[in-house]
Amino acid sequence: MDAVAQNKTTKENWTNLFDGKSLKGWKAVGGKAPYSVENGAIVGRMTKGTPNSFLITEKEYADFILELEIKLEGDKTNSGVQVRSHIDPQANNGQGRVYGRQVEIDPTSRAWTGGIYDEARRNWLYPLDLNEKAKTAYIAEQYNHVRIESIGNELKTWINDVPVAYVIDTLDASGFIGLQVHSIPADLDGKKVYFKNIKIQTSNLKPKEFPKDIYVVNLTPNTLSSFEQNAGYKLLFDGKTSQNWRSAYHYQFPTKGWEIKDGIIKVLKSDGGESTNGGDIITKEQFSAFDLSFDFKLTEGANSGVKYFVTLKEETKGSAIGLEYQLLDDVKHPDAKMGRDGNRTLASLYDLITSNKDGRARRPIGEWNRGRIVVEKDNTVTYYLNGIKMLSFVRGSKEFRDLVAISKYKDWDKFGEAEKGHILLQDHGDEVSFRSIKIKELK
Template identity: 60%
Template sequence: MKKQSILTLAGFLLASSIFAQSWTPLFDGKTLNGWKRLAGTAEYTVEDGAIVGTNVPNSGNTFLVTEKEYGDFILEMDVKIMDTTSNSGVQMRSHYDAAGHQGKGLVYGCQFEIDPSSRRWSGGIYDEGRRDWLYPGSLNPTAQDAFKVAEYNHIRIECIGHDMKTWINGRAIAYLVDTVDHLGFIGLQVHAVRDAGLAGRKVYFKNIRIQTTGLQSKPFPPGIYVVDNIPNHLTTYEKNSGWKLLFDGKKADQWVGAYKDKFPDTGWIVDNGMISVHEKAGKEGGTGGDIVTKAVYKAFDLSFDFLLTPGANSGVKYFVRLAPEEKTTGSAIGLEYQILDDTLHPDAKLGRNGDRTLASLYDLITANKQKRFIHPMGQWNTGRIIVYPNNHVEHYLNGVKVLEYERGSQAFRDLVAISKYKIWKSFGEAPEGHLLLQDHGNDVSFRSIKIRVLQ
């Protein structure tokens, strides 16, 4: 073998060896050296090469956290939880407020969720002690069976720059883009128990190791929804998956007024990364009127952020035909994702069984939503509408599915027959249509409007 080839091979082997050795253990398998307990009084012990957390009565969430803080890293470990009544998690880039939680101490920051309940949100990302759910497991439903109860599961967490990605047993789960934390500790959670009869439940962690240099992100399979908290931004991954921005935060060149050939001169404004409609005494049609996409869509995944002012009303409509026979003095006709302040606006009490409330299919199907997943007035909420090629439709609010239906089914037609839409033939069944942002005469803003065409 030539000397140059030998040197090249030696260099390759050395580089491979260095890369292979770049993992650093965070747990020596015998002691809790390098870790400290915070917030609660749950017990952490070492048994058979694993850290064992045991919950206790009358304690809040308890965390065993690293004494060292980490910025960019790849973290892997094996986790076991014994039954579906338990809950746990792994903190990432997290922090501690000794005065928080009424002086009991508060750990806060992003958490890899370990959730063996029937909800099955393991691998989702929760903001412990701060913003609540950032990436519910329901955003990746095909991976909700990845976590196995009563056996060790291999988890992987990547925190590189603004990107957080998670895996369970080799399956990609969550992809979050977030700018809030850049550095913090890693922690293992023992969740509080409300029922004293559930005390003594255990969670096991072993083979905990970390990389902090030479980080190589593991490829994510295409098509997984990304929660991107950078306004009007698409990741390279999203672009490669077919996502496109319908509003880039600077110009509204993909929108025109309904039944018009240009964007309204009044009523709507693009400013500060938002596209906003102005107050006009709550009058439907407002000053500028509705705006619609220039393009039409058949099957799609649409995501959008919206900001309501107190008492405001608006909507996002889809399959809007703009047909002459459907023209009205008010808003253009189409299926509507309702946007509403349910507390202050009277429309919330109209219709049937709440089918005019936030995230509902307006006047047809009520959104089944929990209060904790509704962000208050003055904060951004994220809506999502998925129309599959087979005409199955889903509405989401802040990552949680709130309704689903089959467009054109007999059940759908029966609902239309008892709604305000019964006067329009084949309402909601057009093969394609525009998307619409409604001017209902209230101050409402939108941003991060993105779409992926589904085939």
């Protein structure tokens, strides 16, 4: 293909973004890693002592389908493809800093290739803990076929024809496409990243079918996409009313202690005690096997929790009894240092199992976090925080019962083993906000 063929429409409405011979239509920004053309591929060379480098399109794109092939040398670093991205020209001491959504290329043992990261802005949006089956799609030291659909607010990815990630996001209606060479330690200096067969469609777009069982990260508050609805999800909070909720101690929604405003359901600050103001609220429905997601925002020093399999049979005076996804300011609330080995910290199974301490999963106090609890029909329970797996256990197993026997729940008969129960948002006397509470019952 000669150079003039670049940006000419080919069969099936594809346009080549790379002519196979030159970097026409592209420019290097950010770090100082060099890009060249070798044997029909764009080659980025990892370079010590420089921040992340990008080769970006001179043109910006809105809706598109992009396909390309990528090969990465080694298994100790990563690369990525920026979509609808931008640059802050003053950052990095005037070198500029690229920011925006990135489709990850990850040959390490973590295996998050095809996941979606928000470069220099919001961190991980779709880690592959959310789609474990796709972790084997990437082939080391070979060219991997990448398909990216960016249509409307939806971003979907495939690696070697395996569906990987699905994010719905209202940021960035358009922007450039970029090819990343990551910053590296000195011992990786000279390693290469290869990109070839880069082509794009921008009109008459025909999305590929995406499997209904793949989890969607929907960043639009209190909404369900048609895909999520078809997959069986429903909202437990519509952003406006308390219609799916009631007090844990009577059949009405609390008249004090809780506030619904601006798309948020919030427990108000009182005295830091359990259920001493408005009290806990529970779903009117009960659930057995389910996939529950919720956004939460903690205030400084706050304590709360999301409980499930709440039956109310215990008739407690404080907070109702149930398995709990702990919500806590681990730095400033004393509960973080109680229990055993940190099993009362954020995203732990309260007083039973300590959460994964991966710092990338945690957003600062005052920012929104995404929690998720999945209860399978075989009683396997998994916790996620911002898409990263926090822990897993099996209700009713010997291991689970052994933990209960040495916990604060030891006196409750068959604690956590109810066939079904309510979902609960806890009033622990601290201000905590919730939104985007959605559930899918697992059949």
